[in-house]
Amino acid sequence: MITISTQQGKQVEIVLESELHSPIQAGEHVRAYCHIHGSDHQRSLSIKKSSGWGHCFNAACDATVLVAEWNRPLATRLLHFNYQGLTSPARPSLRPSTSESRKRPHIVQPLLFPPPKEIPQWQQEELRALRSLDEQMRQALVQSQRARLYLRSRGIPLRVARETGVGYLPPELLNGAEMRKQRGVLRRWVDRIIFPLNSPDGMGSIGRSLWHWQPGMSEAAHKSLLERENGPKRWIKTNPAGWFGADVEHFSHTILFVEGAFDRLTLLAAGLPATDVIALVGTTMQIEWLPAQVKTAVLALDGDDGGREASRRLANQLALAGLHVQICPPAPDTWGKDWNERWQQLGRRSISPVFEVLSGA
Numbered sequence: 001m002i003t004i005s006t007q008q009g010k011q012v013e014i015v016l017e018s019e020l021h022s023p024i025q026a027g028e029h030v031r032a033y034c035h036i037h038g039s040d041h042q043r044s045l046s047i048k049k050s051s052g053w054g055h056c057f058n059a060a061c062d063a064t065v066l067v068a069e070w071n072r073p074l075a076t077r078l079l080h081f082n083y084q085g086l087t088s089p090a091r092p093s094l095r096p097s098t099s100e101s102r103k104r105p106h107i108v109q110p111l112l113f114p115p116p117k118e119i120p121q122w123q124q125e126e127l128r129a130l131r132s133l134d135e136q137m138r139q140a141l142v143q144s145q146r147a148r149l150y151l152r153s154r155g156i157p158l159r160v161a162r163e164t165g166v167g168y169l170p171p172e173l174l175n176g177a178e179m180r181k182q183r184g185v186l187r188r189w190v191d192r193i194i195f196p197l198n199s200p201d202g203m204g205s206i207g208r209s210l211w212h213w214q215p216g217m218s219e220a221a222h223k224s225l226l227e228r229e230n231g232p233k234r235w236i237k238t239n240p241a242g243w244f245g246a247d248v249e250h251f252s253h254t255i256l257f258v259e260g261a262f263d264r265l266t267l268l269a270a271g272l273p274a275t276d277v278i279a280l281v282g283t284t285m286q287i288e289w290l291p292a293q294v295k296t297a298v299l300a301l302d303g304d305d306g307g308r309e310a311s312r313r314l315a316n317q318l319a320l321a322g323l324h325v326q327i328c329p330p331a332p333d334t335w336g337k338d339w340n341e342r343w344q345q346l347g348r349r350s351i352s353p354v355f356e357v358l359s360g361a
């Protein structure tokens with residue numbers, strides 16, 4: 001059992017199913033002797049199996065519990081933010097054992113906190129080298145005509161890219177003698193637009209290749225060129241990676257999730273605040289990274305099969321974690337499967353579904 005304190009100052013006991021004393025099924029609820037205040041006279045603990053939330057009816061105890069296995073996403077989220085210190089200055093603590101619970105050993109759930117995976121040496125060096133060039137890559141984005149033309153071809157104003165920390169790695173940046181050591185790990189990042197990523201594990205980067213891109217070449221033509229000519233991967237990421245979005249403490253109550261980095265830039269170009277839009281840069285989401293102030297998630301993923309499938313999956317996960325979820329896919333027409341593609345073709349009116357959802361959210 002772990003006691004945590006929510007942002008509202010409420011204490012929640014996160015318990016394991018195995019810690020419940022002689023639980024019995026009672027309709028939608030499970031009743032158990034309360035191991036928190038140590039009673040074995042009455043099954044005063046009542047837990048709703050579908051949500052994992054429960055309460056002890058003993059007035060002196062009045063505990064609120066969450067059974068971790070019955071609501072894993074929420075338990076993970078609560079534990080995570082408590083450890084991050086983002087929800088409360090109070091640190092999680094193991095309650096002193098009561099006379100009742102002393103009879104059974106406490107089991108601290110090990111599954112919720114898998115040990116951090118060891119990051120291979122070359123990836124650590126890669127990340128360090130990229131971070132050290134951050135400022136120079138941002139400047140290169142402004143100075144490189146090639147990078148500016150590419151942004152323009154995707155309908156992204158340079159201002160929006162600069163404000164979100166986007167950079168570009170031109171080959172010249174690796175020429176200097178002082179770059180000799182980093183050259184090896186950075187080679188695969190050359191001629192890429194580079195986006196900063198955030199995660200609780202630290203900053204990361206994702207890079208979009210401009211390999212053999214020429215002014216006037218469409219995104220679709222370039223994509224098929226990269227695939228056809230066996231070119232470099234279109235996108236590469238560091239380890240850790242993360243989200244392309246604002247710092248978590250600045251997140252709004254309502255967050256709009258898109259798949260791609262250019263989709264996020266598109267929505268910011270259309271006037272949405274940077275604190276409201278996160279690019280997942282993929283279709284997986286770490287719900288436990290969401291700070292407690294986020295109440296509503298709008299899923300505006302791609303309009304293809306992958307995006308629709310991911311929307312359904314993420315909507316379920318977010319709802320389980322207690323968030324209000326809305327789904328806002330691009331219209332099912334021929335103007336493109338994502339926001340950036342549609343923006344290039346239709347301009348401002350391509351974004352109207354997003355504004356409609358947000359005005360009602």
Ligand SMILES: [Zn+2]
Binds near residue numbers: 037
């Ligand atoms: Zn109790």
